[in-house]
Amino acid sequence: MGKVIGIDLGTTNSCAAVLEAGTPVIIASAEGGRTTPSVVAFTDNGERLAGDLAKRQAAVNADRTVYSIKRQMGNDYHVNINGRKYSPQEISAIILQKLKKDAEAYLGESVTDAVITVPAYFNDAQRQATRDAGRIAGLNVRRIINEPTSAALAYGLDHGENQKILVYDLGGGTFDVSVIEIGDKLIEVLATSGDNHLGGDDFDERIVQYLVKEFKKTEKARIEKDSVAMERVREAAEKAKKELSQLTETNINLPFLWNGKGGPKHMDINITRAVFESITSDLVKRTEQPVLDALGQAGISASALDKVILVGGSTRIPAVQAMVRNITGKEPCHNLNPDECVAAGACIQGSKFSNEIMAGAAGDIILMDVTPLSLSIETIGGVATKLIGRNTPIPTRQSQIFTTAGNFQTSVDIKVFQGERKFTRDNKLLGNFRLTGIKRALAGVPQIEVSFDIDANGIVNVSAKDLGTGKQQQITITSSSNLTEEEIARAEMEAKMYESEDAARREAIDIRNNAEAYLYKIEQAYHDMGKKLDRSVRSALKADISELKKRIVKAKPEKITPVQAGEIRQACDKLEQTAGMAGINIPGGL
Numbered sequence: 001m002g003k004v005i006g007i008d009l010g011t012t013n014s015c016a017a018v019l020e021a022g023t024p025v026i027i028a029s030a031e032g033g034r035t036t037p038s039v040v041a042f043t044d045n046g047e048r049l050a051g052d053l054a055k056r057q058a059a060v061n062a063d064r065t066v067y068s069i070k071r072q073m074g075n076d077y078h079v080n081i082n083g084r085k086y087s088p089q090e091i092s093a094i095i096l097q098k099l100k101k102d103a104e105a106y107l108g109e110s111v112t113d114a115v116i117t118v119p120a121y122f123n124d125a126q127r128q129a130t131r132d133a134g135r136i137a138g139l140n141v142r143r144i145i146n147e148p149t150s151a152a153l154a155y156g157l158d159h160g161e162n163q164k165i166l167v168y169d170l171g172g173g174t175f176d177v178s179v180i181e182i183g184d185k186l187i188e189v190l191a192t193s194g195d196n197h198l199g200g201d202d203f204d205e206r207i208v209q210y211l212v213k214e215f216k217k218t219e220k221a222r223i224e225k226d227s228v229a230m231e232r233v234r235e236a237a238e239k240a241k242k243e244l245s246q247l248t249e250t251n252i253n254l255p256f257l258w259n260g261k262g263g264p265k266h267m268d269i270n271i272t273r274a275v276f277e278s279i280t281s282d283l284v285k286r287t288e289q290p291v292l293d294a295l296g297q298a299g300i301s302a303s304a305l306d307k308v309i310l311v312g313g314s315t316r317i318p319a320v321q322a323m324v325r326n327i328t329g330k331e332p333c334h335n336l337n338p339d340e341c342v343a344a345g346a347c348i349q350g351s352k353f354s355n356e357i358m359a360g361a362a363g364d365i366i367l368m369d370v371t372p373l374s375l376s377i378e379t380i381g382g383v384a385t386k387l388i389g390r391n392t393p394i395p396t397r398q399s400q401i402f403t404t405a406g407n408f409q410t411s412v413d414i415k416v417f418q419g420e421r422k423f424t425r426d427n428k429l430l431g432n433f434r435l436t437g438i439k440r441a442l443a444g445v446p447q448i449e450v451s452f453d454i455d456a457n458g459i460v461n462v463s464a465k466d467l468g469t470g471k472q473q474q475i476t477i478t479s480s481s482n483l484t485e486e487e488i489a490r491a492e493m494e495a496k497m498y499e500s501e502d503a504a505r506r507e508a509i510d511i512r513n514n515a516e517a518y519l520y521k522i523e524q525a526y527h528d529m530g531k532k533l534d535r536s537v538r539s540a541l542k543a544d545i546s547e548l549k550k551r552i553v554k555a556k557p558e559k560i561t562p563v564q565a566g567e568i569r570q571a572c573d574k575l576e577q578t579a580g581m582a583g584i585n586i587p588g589g590l
């Protein structure tokens with residue numbers, strides 16, 4: 001079996017790592033980045049782009065560029081592009097396919113297996129959707145693990161001593177906080193909390209709002225509805241935010257941002273760190289309560305923490321670091337790169353499946369996760385009756401006996417919910433099924449055993465059994481927001497098809513480019529040799545040059561088809577032959 005790669009499928013950026021000689025190595029993208037923007041775009045000619053290429057063209061193709069899809073994972077949401085609907089799983093699969101391809105290029109072998117991380121706060125539907133995305137991308141997802149657990153694993157490698165740590169993870173779109181116990185051979189998540197809708201994107205948005213307001217004030221320009229201008233502002237806002245982690249003031253300069261009645265307007269606005277901190281202070285504050293909640297659930301005070309780890313690019317913001325320092329009374333450590341340690345931990349977990357050997361004593365660490373939210377079933381009056389409390393270590397199995405509410409009731413509906421609220425209407429319905437064939441009896445007599453099974457990936461199986469008759473029903477929770485088996489299989493096929501189509505298109509573009517370069521060199525040589533050439537050879541050469549030129553011009557780079565590429569190749573080969581006869585020996589390179 002080949003290597004199992006670790007993937008941090010982030011809201012803003014994703015990262016892949018692989019264990020090499022016992023040490024996690026971050027896989028560079030084809031574009032040379034250590035992380036890959038979680039951005040997907042669809043071009044005019046139907047090509048799918050992912051990562052830097054998608055992000056780079058976003059300003060000119062805003063309507064067909066998809067950002068932060070992770071926020072929609074597990075939701076019944078679709079992106080509509082070119083009249084076709086894409087589920088969050090399909091969009092995520094395009095990002096995963098890109099990471100897979102880059103990993104294959106790096107390793108020089110095919111990659112089939114991966115461990116993918118998710119925020120600890122992700123519910124079942126979101127985990128399942130992530131798994132489906134992996135499958136669509138052609139990956140065998142060996143395990144879904146929590147991001148903070150993964151980070152702890154990366155740190156566990158480095159340290160290994162007994163300690164309780166708090167992982168504060170503020171990424172692009174999600175916030176997680178976990179209290180983790182690292183033991184000699186065990187990493188246990190004691191508690192998790194967080195906010196699925198808070199991250200660096202929100203900080204960017206605050207700067208965007210500030211800039212739009214200032215621009216309106218000074219230039220009387222309204223750019224909110226101009227998607228191209230807004231995209232430029234958004235890009236500049238993120239850049240400014242990052243700069244403000246180092247500098248106390250920065251400048252946003254966007255020439256020709258808006259073209260109104262009074263001519264073009266240029267944005268030139270300074271923003272200080274103080275202003276940035278004042279417009280984002282509530283966002284930083286919003287992370288405080290989950291930290292206290294996690295500590296409370298773990299039953300420890302901040303002073304009992306041995307370490308505080310910062311994960312996620314947004315923890316580079318000084319105000320965030322100050323807040324963590326304040327609330328925990330500890331200097332947070334970041335000796336691993338906050339953007340990379342989650343992927344690094346995932347590949348360590350992945351290496352267990354391929355029996356690779358890790359460096360150091362941490363090789364046989366056992367990973368223990370917890371359920372992020374309580375699981376319950378609905379009982380009379382819409383009450384959520386808990387079977388498994390939040391933060392229960394998984395895998396786990398819990399059973400409880402229930403009975404009927406009405407006389408001679410022969411069936412019961414089992415509705416499964418996830419969440420902390422007392423009434424099911426406030427929690428999330430994961431799924432339901434009916435147990436039929438219960439022996440007719442007075443209310444309260446039948447004994448129905450309901451069991452919850454959560455596997456190591458946090459995927460839930462629920463079964464109900466009438467102990468009187470032995471009748472049993474069960475479901476694997478696949479919430480309504482997940483794709484059906486057929487939809488996944490179709491998406492998987494499509495993804496494969498697009499991959500080979502994209503490869504063919506890229507090859508065609510390469511053929512065209514090389515032919516163009518070759519044509520240029522031949523034309524130069526033809527020009528230089530001019531009259532020295534035999535007449536008949538000269539006219540043959542001229543004809544072949546003109547034929548190749550015609551083929552190249554006809555095949556527009558953004559729309560070139562494999563047939564056109566074939567014609568170019570033919571014309572190029574012919575020209576190469578004729579040129580050879582004329583004593584011009586420049587290799588065609590096709």
Ligand code: AMP
Binds near residue numbers: 035173199241314
């Ligand atoms: P992640 O999902 O962990 O890659 O985090 C990405 C988020 O971190 C994005 O919102 C980035 O803008 C943000 N980020 C990256 N570097 C910095 C920095 N130096 N200062 C502030 N935010 C940053």
